[in-house]
Amino acid sequence: MTKLYIDPITRIEGHLKIEVDIDGGKVKDAKSWGMLYRGFENILIGRDPRDASQIVQRICGVCPTAHGTASVRCLDNAFKVKPPTNGRIIRNLIFGADYLMSHILHFYHLVALDYVKGPNTEPFIPRYEGDYRLDPKTNKVAVDQYIKALDIRQKCHQMVALFGGRTPHVYGMVVGGATEVPTVDKMVSFKWRLKEIRDFIDDTYLPTVYLVAGAYKDLFEVGTGCKNLVSFGVFPLDDDEKNFLLKPGSYTEGKDLPFDQNQIKEYVKYSWYDDKTTGLHPGKGMTVPAPEKKTGYSYVKAPRYRDLPHEAGPLARMWVTNPVLSKNANKFLGVDAKKEIRFRDLGDKAFSILGRIAARAEECKLVADAMDKWIMELKPGAPSFKKADIPKEATGFGFSEAPRGALGHWITIKDHKIDNYQVCSATIWNAGPRDDKGQLGPIEQALVGTPVKDVKNPFNIVRVVRAFDP
Amino acid sequence: MSISRRQFLKLCGATGAAISVSGSLIPEIVAAMEKATAGNPPVVWVQGSGCTGCSVSLLNTVHPNIAEVLLKIISLKYHPTVMASAGEKAFDYLYATADKNKGKFFMAVEGSVATGAGGRYCIPGKLKGKEVTFVEMMKDLGTKAAAVLALGQCGAYGGIPAGKPNPTDAKGVMEFFKDNGIKTPVINIPGCPPHPDWMVGTIAHVLLFGIPELDSDGRPKLFFGTNVHDNCPYRSYYEEKKFAKFFSEEGCRVELGCKGPESFADCWKRGWNNNVNWCIHNSLCLGCTEPGYPDRFAPFYEKTTG
Numbered sequence: 001m002t003k004l005y006i007d008p009i010t011r012i013e014g015h016l017k018i019e020v021d022i023d024g025g026k027v028k029d030a031k032s033w034g035m036l037y038r039g040f041e042n043i044l045i046g047r048d049p050r051d052a053s054q055i056v057q058r059i060c061g062v063c064p065t066a067h068g069t070a071s072v073r074c075l076d077n078a079f080k081v082k083p084p085t086n087g088r089i090i091r092n093l094i095f096g097a098d099y100l101m102s103h104i105l106h107f108y109h110l111v112a113l114d115y116v117k118g119p120n121t122e123p124f125i126p127r128y129e130g131d132y133r134l135d136p137k138t139n140k141v142a143v144d145q146y147i148k149a150l151d152i153r154q155k156c157h158q159m160v161a162l163f164g165g166r167t168p169h170v171y172g173m174v175v176g177g178a179t180e181v182p183t184v185d186k187m188v189s190f191k192w193r194l195k196e197i198r199d200f201i202d203d204t205y206l207p208t209v210y211l212v213a214g215a216y217k218d219l220f221e222v223g224t225g226c227k228n229l230v231s232f233g234v235f236p237l238d239d240d241e242k243n244f245l246l247k248p249g250s251y252t253e254g255k256d257l258p259f260d261q262n263q264i265k266e267y268v269k270y271s272w273y274d275d276k277t278t279g280l281h282p283g284k285g286m287t288v289p290a291p292e293k294k295t296g297y298s299y300v301k302a303p304r305y306r307d308l309p310h311e312a313g314p315l316a317r318m319w320v321t322n323p324v325l326s327k328n329a330n331k332f333l334g335v336d337a338k339k340e341i342r343f344r345d346l347g348d349k350a351f352s353i354l355g356r357i358a359a360r361a362e363e364c365k366l367v368a369d370a371m372d373k374w375i376m377e378l379k380p381g382a383p384s385f386k387k388a389d390i391p392k393e394a395t396g397f398g399f400s401e402a403p404r405g406a407l408g409h410w411i412t413i414k415d416h417k418i419d420n421y422q423v424c425s426a427t428i429w430n431a432g433p434r435d436d437k438g439q440l441g442p443i444e445q446a447l448v449g450t451p452v453k454d455v456k457n458p459f460n461i462v463r464v465v466r467a468f469d470p
Numbered sequence: 471m472s473i474s475r476r477q478f479l480k481l482c483g484a485t486g487a488a489i490s491v492s493g494s495l496i497p498e499i500v501a502a503m504e505k506a507t508a509g510n511p512p513v514v515w516v517q518g519s520g521c522t523g524c525s526v527s528l529l530n531t532v533h534p535n536i537a538e539v540l541l542k543i544i545s546l547k548y549h550p551t552v553m554a555s556a557g558e559k560a561f562d563y564l565y566a567t568a569d570k571n572k573g574k575f576f577m578a579v580e581g582s583v584a585t586g587a588g589g590r591y592c593i594p595g596k597l598k599g600k601e602v603t604f605v606e607m608m609k610d611l612g613t614k615a616a617a618v619l620a621l622g623q624c625g626a627y628g629g630i631p632a633g634k635p636n637p638t639d640a641k642g643v644m645e646f647f648k649d650n651g652i653k654t655p656v657i658n659i660p661g662c663p664p665h666p667d668w669m670v671g672t673i674a675h676v677l678l679f680g681i682p683e684l685d686s687d688g689r690p691k692l693f694f695g696t697n698v699h700d701n702c703p704y705r706s707y708y709e710e711k712k713f714a715k716f717f718s719e720e721g722c723r724v725e726l727g728c729k730g731p732e733s734f735a736d737c738w739k740r741g742w743n744n745n746v747n748w749c750i751h752n753s754l755c756l757g758c759t760e761p762g763y764p765d766r767f768a769p770f771y772e773k774t775t776g
Contacts, residue, residue: 005557005558005596006556006557006558007557007558007561007595007596007601008550008556008557008560008561008594008595009556009557010550010551010553010555010556010560011550011551011552011553011556012551013521013522013551014522015517015592015593015594017593017595017596035592035593035594036519036591036592036593037584037591037592037637037638038519038584038591038630038631038637038638038640039631039637039638040630042635042637043630043631043633043634043635043636043637046634047768047769048768048769048770048771048772050769050770050771051764051768051769051770051771054756054764054770055630055633055764058521058523058629058630058662059521060521060522060523061520061521061522061523061524061525061526061527061663062521062522062523062526064521064523105529109529109552110551113554118554119541121541122545122546122547122553123540123546123547123548123549123552123553123554123555124553124554125554125555126554126555126559126560126563127554127555128554128555128556128559147537150529150535150536150537151535153529154529154530154532154535154536154744157530157743158743158744158746160743161742161743161746161747162746162747163747163752164747164752165742165747165748165749165751165752165753166742166743166747166748166749166752167742167743168521168523168526168527168663169523169662169663169758171749171752171753171754171756172752172753174717174753174771179717179718179752179753180717180718180752180753181718189746289587289591289637291587291590291591292587292590299591383718384718385716385717385718387716462556
């Protein structure tokens with residue numbers, strides 16, 4: 001048996017280390033180590049509750065608007081304020097534009113180099129060698145697209161900034177709505193940029209995903225994971241925030257169940273946190289670091305839904321929502337273009353490295369197409385913000401879905417200040433360690449069984465991990 | 471093509487109405503840099519207690535675009551979010567680059583240095599089978615680098631991780647170096663995140679002309695030399711005592727909690743994200759380029775006193 005560490009896992013956000021035991025050419029056991037603790041939840045205590053939506057964005061510079069969205073929804077809930085229609089839509093547009101940015105960045109700049117041979121210059125060398133399967137012509141097209149996609153993702157950020165002020169880390173979403181009143185020139189400016197992005201998704205991103213998938217078909221069989229999925233729901237479509245573009249719900253042991261936040265608990269037996277804080281619902285959660293704890297191997301907690309590991313992210317959202325896919329999927333599966341294919345028609349193929357990558361690309365189109373309608377639903381000149389006072393005592397929660405998965409924030413306010421603030425983020429769901437019962441986290445489970453041909457160039461390990469976009 | 475320092479400074483500081491302001495770093499500079507950097511001074515980019523936001527902001531550079539920066543201007547030997555490599559192969563390469571180019575390479579540091587728990591709060595990789603804390607990495611590579619670019623609030627001054635109660639004893643690079651007797655020069659490029667022009671422009675200045683003139687907080691005067699409030703397009707409202715009482719109302723944003731009066735940066739003329747918007751037009755300045763952020767400016771949405 002060979003023990004292998006990949007440390008650092010690069011092309012992700014944060015500090016992650018993967019440990020695998022390999023026997024007979026396959027992964028037998030895996031551990032996902034989260035190697036960074038900053039203590040956001042403890043930094044938030046005692047602050048003005050309104051400041052939370054700024055502070056939490058700094059948890060992740062790739063998905064600040066996800067934390068921003070969860071936080072302002074959490075504050076809306078605690079302050080008992082309902083944003084006006086324009087506020088809800090502007091939040092969706094800011095966050096939606098960041099979704100497009102994140103998904104395009106993920107495929108082209110974070111994962112593509114696992115399938116496409118980059119230029120023979122730093123920082124594209126050194127690299128793993130061996131398993132690049134695209135012919136030289138297709139490979140060159142993909143490299144050109146890598147560069148084109150840099151420009152496209154930068155333009156997505158221009159869209160974020162149109163209503164967000166600037167990005168990374170936006171100012172435009174606050175408790176009670178959004179800061180800017182929409183103007184016709186901004187709406188047009190946004191829509192015009194969105195057209196270019198949608199064309200890129202339709203004509204370049206989606207076809208290329210299926211083209212690459214065609215050359216690596218066996219990777220539809222690798223990285224199955226726990227097959228439990230959870231989505232908290234994202235992009236509210238009505239002002240009561242009852243209906244969502246991507247729906248809340250879970251797929252647990254083969255059953256479709258409604259989302260119930262009371263089913264969330266966080267375990268820390270294998271995390272570098274005080275054992276006394278294990279098994280808590282995040283609304284009553286505590287973050288007490290214990291960096292020397294012997295059983296610990298990660299600064300990530302192990303969240304469980306219905307006491308089972310659940311995968312979060314595009315695969316979960318697309319499975320729960322089950323929308324019609326683009327015609328690229330028909331072509332790939334050899335199904336008549338007139339027929340509607342839904343996500344679940346992918347069957348077991350969805351639970352794989354390439355299933356996750358395809359889910360992300362199809363979701364990107366779904367979000368972009370919806371945004372094109374939302375922008376025209378804005379009412380120029382109408383308010384986007386409703387003022388609300390900081391409550392003396394209150395609790396609140398806010399849910400969202402980061403591009404990489406389910407995200408929840410919980411707040412307790414006492415004497416107008418934050419008394420407790422807990423974040424249960426996407427990467428915690430997927431990249432977390434074992435729980436107190438010893439159940440592996442979703443990425444750990446997805447790694448088990450992965451074939452590794454060459455331990456010096458363990459392509460499939462990093463492919464499995466990066467497909468989750470941790 | 472060559473370019474004088476004077477021309478360069480003028481270009482970096484230019485404001486543009488017709489072209490993007492980010493377009494102030496124009497093709498002439500790219501050409502000059504390609505020539506000047508033919509020897510390819512190596513740059514390594516490392517990440518401590520941060521959020522990757524500085525890297526994402528760097529990707530937003532427009533002129534030169536990021537592909538030009540990576541392929542033509544700098545020889546980027548290590549960047550955790552961008553590079554192809556992973557694991558030991560990547561980490562070995564980082565340390566081999568530092569040894570081979572001792573005293574010659576530039577190191578960009580994103581994120582603060584978590585000094586608590588013996589450095590165990592941030593462990594960026596494994597070298598020869600042993601975990602390396604970010605504290606150890608900074609001591610080792612920090613001593614070998616020609617100069618360090620301390621990026622963002624975190625790299626420069628500790629940033630959000632150093633916010634009260636600073637649970638990990640996070641520090642900016644300059645303070646960490648001082649505590650550990652490391653003499654390597656540090657250039658602070660604060661901001662949460664820094665504007666891509668501030669990063670690319672400073673790297674360009676360092677490679678073409680050496681370290682730029684810095685203010686007392688270690689920031690290039692070129693980008694951080696002007697007061698936001700004094701130059702704000704909403705300044706006349708302040709003089710007229712017309713103050714916005716809620717977001718999006720016309721007027722000076724000081725009553726909403728704008729930190730422009732205490733902030734030094736050129737956002738007021740440069741704009742953000744290819745100059746499609748900027749913080750004060752959207753809502754207010756939160757002082758993200760200033761030492762002491764966030765605590766010095768908290769609560770964010772209240773008028774600052776004094």
